[in-house]
Amino acid sequence: MKKPAYITDYEGWCKEFNCFFPVDVRFSETDAFGHLNNTQAFVYFEHARIQFLKVIGLMELWMKTDDVIPVTADLQCDYFKQVFFDETLQIGVKVMSIGRSSVELHYMILNEQNHVCMTGRGRIVQISKRTGVPEAWNDGTIKRFKKSQAKTE
Amino acid sequence: MKKPAYITDYEGWCKEFNCFFPVDVRFSETDAFGHLNNTQAFVYFEHARIQFLKVIGLMELWMKTDDVIPVTADLQCDYFKQVFFDETLQIGVKVMSIGRSSVELHYMILNEQNHVCMTGRGRIVQISKRTGVPEAWNDGTIKRFKKSQAKTE
Amino acid sequence: MKKPAYITDYEGWCKEFNCFFPVDVRFSETDAFGHLNNTQAFVYFEHARIQFLKVIGLMELWMKTDDVIPVTADLQCDYFKQVFFDETLQIGVKVMSIGRSSVELHYMILNEQNHVCMTGRGRIVQISKRTGVPEAWNDGTIKRFKKSQAKTE
Amino acid sequence: MKKPAYITDYEGWCKEFNCFFPVDVRFSETDAFGHLNNTQAFVYFEHARIQFLKVIGLMELWMKTDDVIPVTADLQCDYFKQVFFDETLQIGVKVMSIGRSSVELHYMILNEQNHVCMTGRGRIVQISKRTGVPEAWNDGTIKRFKKSQAKTE
Numbered sequence: 001m002k003k004p005a006y007i008t009d010y011e012g013w014c015k016e017f018n019c020f021f022p023v024d025v026r027f028s029e030t031d032a033f034g035h036l037n038n039t040q041a042f043v044y045f046e047h048a049r050i051q052f053l054k055v056i057g058l059m060e061l062w063m064k065t066d067d068v069i070p071v072t073a074d075l076q077c078d079y080f081k082q083v084f085f086d087e088t089l090q091i092g093v094k095v096m097s098i099g100r101s102s103v104e105l106h107y108m109i110l111n112e113q114n115h116v117c118m119t120g121r122g123r124i125v126q127i128s129k130r131t132g133v134p135e136a137w138n139d140g141t142i143k144r145f146k147k148s149q150a151k152t153e
Numbered sequence: 154m155k156k157p158a159y160i161t162d163y164e165g166w167c168k169e170f171n172c173f174f175p176v177d178v179r180f181s182e183t184d185a186f187g188h189l190n191n192t193q194a195f196v197y198f199e200h201a202r203i204q205f206l207k208v209i210g211l212m213e214l215w216m217k218t219d220d221v222i223p224v225t226a227d228l229q230c231d232y233f234k235q236v237f238f239d240e241t242l243q244i245g246v247k248v249m250s251i252g253r254s255s256v257e258l259h260y261m262i263l264n265e266q267n268h269v270c271m272t273g274r275g276r277i278v279q280i281s282k283r284t285g286v287p288e289a290w291n292d293g294t295i296k297r298f299k300k301s302q303a304k305t306e
Numbered sequence: 307m308k309k310p311a312y313i314t315d316y317e318g319w320c321k322e323f324n325c326f327f328p329v330d331v332r333f334s335e336t337d338a339f340g341h342l343n344n345t346q347a348f349v350y351f352e353h354a355r356i357q358f359l360k361v362i363g364l365m366e367l368w369m370k371t372d373d374v375i376p377v378t379a380d381l382q383c384d385y386f387k388q389v390f391f392d393e394t395l396q397i398g399v400k401v402m403s404i405g406r407s408s409v410e411l412h413y414m415i416l417n418e419q420n421h422v423c424m425t426g427r428g429r430i431v432q433i434s435k436r437t438g439v440p441e442a443w444n445d446g447t448i449k450r451f452k453k454s455q456a457k458t459e
Numbered sequence: 460m461k462k463p464a465y466i467t468d469y470e471g472w473c474k475e476f477n478c479f480f481p482v483d484v485r486f487s488e489t490d491a492f493g494h495l496n497n498t499q500a501f502v503y504f505e506h507a508r509i510q511f512l513k514v515i516g517l518m519e520l521w522m523k524t525d526d527v528i529p530v531t532a533d534l535q536c537d538y539f540k541q542v543f544f545d546e547t548l549q550i551g552v553k554v555m556s557i558g559r560s561s562v563e564l565h566y567m568i569l570n571e572q573n574h575v576c577m578t579g580r581g582r583i584v585q586i587s588k589r590t591g592v593p594e595a596w597n598d599g600t601i602k603r604f605k606k607s608q609a610k611t612e
């Protein structure tokens with residue numbers, strides 16, 4: 001397994017994930033090659049990302065306000081193991097680094113044998129809904145991101 | 154081919170379609186059985202429905218206003234022929250009947266050999282975005298629906 | 307709530323469901339009107355249908371063999387209540403009637419307040435993968451369908 | 460606009476695209492934030508990739524044979540401009556570099572004003588369907604990839 005450029009210490013990188021969300025692979029998510037279609041990885045990333053943002057209390061805020069929304073700045077995925085219909089996957093999410101108005105999240109998708117099927121990363125940016133201009137995180141938000149990085153005991 | 158209950162005179166029903174929208178079957182829309190996943194029929198119906206509402210001038214209105222939106226009241230599809238990756242389909246739409254605040258649309262999906270692969274129908278209702286209560290069509294809208302039923306020569 | 311034609315005794319119809327599968331509404335499943343996109347109902351139906359076929363032991367059989375596959379003959383959905391991001395739904399499935407090579411399944415989608423958001427029905431047919439011709443259920447399969455109709459105590 | 464790491468000379472990079480495929484943004488592809496859902500970029504990439512592989516004559520080969528299939532090794536996307544319902548996009552695809560059994564493709568998504576909305580890249584690998592092991596391109600395939608890189612006059 002060739003490591004993606006965004007992972008330096010693979011062992012350590014894996015261990016830092018402490019927040020996982022389960023996903024069952026649906027039949028409609030497979031394709032004519034008989035396996036999970038590659039585009040679904042990003043659907044699972046988004047699902048896990050939003051569950052994560054919910055857990056740390058930010059999603060509620062974005063759904064309520066009309067001022068700011070989070071948008072995706074970039075996304076990437078590396079595919080290591082084919083996934084098939086009816087597997088139950090665990091999608092791990094963690095905060096990698098926090099910018100002024102953006103945050104970099106990393107992802108790891110495990111199958112039931114605990115094998116890494118996909119890894120990924122991406123940045124989201126908070127923008128003003130009216131102007132489209134990036135809007136800096138407030139202190140409360142930064143605190144929430146940082147708290148999520150603390151290891152669960 | 155067993156006719157669905159919503160089609161009385163099959164020949165006449167087919168001939169009434171005068172508005173078709175092309176769709177290319179994407180690979181991500183197939184499933185592990187090697188053919189188009191059944192759920193995609195409704196994605197194609199919606200695509201054609203919205204193109205149709207655009208052609209007759211209603212979609213623009215709904216996207217601009219914050220007062221009323223069209224919602225789906227019911228939908229159904231009958232599957233007659235399997236569809237595969239890379240086929241180009243024609244999705245026909247027509248207005249079947251016009252209610253006070255709803256309209257019944259019928260659908261026909263043809264493949265390149267002009268075979269009927271799927272047929273369908275469904276009602277959309279115009280509701281108030283705030284209250285969720287059905288809101289009667291105005292005369293202009295009814296005129297647009299009726300005009301679409303006129304045969305193209 | 308206007309009852310769909312496929313439901314005669316609504317109370318009794320609801321009570322017959324004894325098999326439910328949970329689904330969390332994903333953000334990518336909403337649309338620009340702010341609610342769950344109508345086409346997703348059929349994705350949830352398929353998910354629940356396949357889980358159901360798995361529970362009664364048929365899905366495994368179809369995934370293993372290359373002889374017969376189940377195809378969708380028809381599908382319909384009635385929409386009663388808008389559904390929004392992050393709701394957890396319960397998708398009920400039951401066998402309504404068993405034909406020679408087809409089976410009619412009914413569906414009911416409940417939200418967390420136990421309100422019926424959508425109801426639906428559809429037939430699947432077992433066909434030969436090579437010829438496309440319907441293939442009669444064997445006795446074992448019919449027994450499995452019938453058993454699923456028995457009330458859970 | 461911050462350039463992604465996979466683009467060195469932006470002007471030159473843009474000019475090298477000579478193969479574009481149109482896509483109409485469907486309503487079901489938007490989300491509750493009112494714009495195109497981020498996961499759709501990869502659906503459009505796949506659509507364009509497969510059309511591209513069809514144009515250069517490889518897709519037909521993979522659909523016919525049971526020996527080898529192309530799988531996605533990695534994918535990434537950078538988002539520069541929000542996209543909305545009903546826009547017509549042009550998805551550009553080009554071969555960036557050719558490996559022993561893999562190929563790196565780059566993507567550029569333009570809107571009707573010719574603005575770059577998204578850029579992307581990813582590698583696909585040809586594997587044996589039975590063993591999952593990468594299988595080297597034959598000379599004919601390499602020739603097809605190289606030919607696609609020649610500028611159209």
